[in-house]
Amino acid sequence: MNSNMMKNNKNFNKVSNIIESLTINPSPDSVAVLEEIGTNSTIDEVRELTSRALVRRNEFESLSVVIENRGKGINDMSTVVAMSTINELLSLENKEEAMRVLENTISSEHFDDEVKENARSVKALMALS
Amino acid sequence: MSTIERLNQFSHRIFNTSQNEQSTSRTSNPFAASNFQKNILTEDVFESSKAKQNDKVSFTGNLTASSKRIYSTFVGSINDMGSKFYEGIESIKAIYGRVKDSVINTWNKIQEIGNKEVNVNINLDGARELLTKEYHIKDIASAIVGGKNREITRMSKMDPHSEVKPMFQQALEALEADMVMVA
Structure with missing residues (x-):
């Protein structure tokens, strides 16, 4: 299914609305739902929407999901999802929380080298932007 | 002689x-x-x-005799040109007449339309209807956007785990089923 067909799909629009509602839902449980259902979806477009929603929440927990986890957000196997997440991070008005998560990821010993490397690259991009 | x-x-x-x-x-x-x-x-x-x-x-x-005949022919042709010139003038007059009639007709139509627009408001109903239709389209578009926003706002007030999560799973399963059908 191409992107145009996806955008015209009723169920995709419903999924999109749910993700959008979880973006503005003040409950911290929203992040857990987005991570559990959205980021684990087999559909690239859903993972992309979920990652962007987690970035837009601009909270330590939500940003940690897309920065620290292997195979999610900036570390997603899909280039489109990873790049879309990075773009969303770069377009944040307040980047303080994102920088804090990135620095934490780079300095921590708990994460893979690949995750650290990605975090370092994104931090460099954010510093330049 | x-x-x-x-x-x-x-x-x-x-x-x-x-x-x-x-x-x-x-x-x-x-x-x-x-x-x-x-x-x-x-x-x-x-x-x-x-x-x-x-x-x-x-x-x-x-000048040889043949040349003179050629020149006389040329002079004769000038006379023919004269007659053709007059014919041309006649045709120009006819074209001018047609153009004049056309211009007058167009002018009358413009005046007629102008008078209708200025004097008779009923004749603007078509334009008004068109504008109203445009507003209807805008209303529909804003209603769709408004409906979507209302739905998002409504869902954002729900409990994520108990209410939104099941809906999310259900919608995602339906979407995956759609994708399988398309494939």
Whole structure:
């Protein structure tokens, strides 16, 4: 299914609305739902929407999901999802929380080298932007 | 003198004017070229043509009979051109008449439309209807966007785990099923 067909799909629009509602839902449980259902979806477009929603929440927990986890957000196997997440991070008005998560990821010993490397690259991009 | 002889003389006078011109060809007096029996203007009152003798173009000297016929044909064609010119003028007049009528008709129509717009508001109903339709389309679009926003706002007030999560799973399963169908 191409992107145009996806955008015209009723169920995709419903999924999109749910993700959008979880973006503005003040409950911290929203992040857990987005991570559990959205980021684990087999559909690239859903993972992309979920990652962007987690970035837009601009909270330590939500940003940690897309920065620290292997195979999610900036570390997603899909280039489109990873790049879309990075773009969303770069377009944040307040980047303080994102920088804090990135620095934490780079300095921590708990994460893979690949995750650290990605975090370092994104931090460099954010510093330049 | 018979008619044939007169015609021959006439023809001779037409096509052999150079004999009379030879006496006056030394001047640039244009009247000198006329076939006057006696030269009225004996003096060269104009610029002397002697200096320009080499550059002078003679239209009458050394012309063969066939050339003269060709020239006479050319002159005849000028007469035809005249008649064609008048025909052209007639056609131009006709075109002008048609253009004038067209312009007048267009002007009348413009005035008619203008008067209708200014004087009769009922005639603007079509435009008004069109504008209203446009507003209807805008209303529909804003209603769709508004409906979507209302739905998102409503869901954002739900409990994520107990309410939103099941909906999310259900919608995602339906979407995956759609994708399988398309594939």
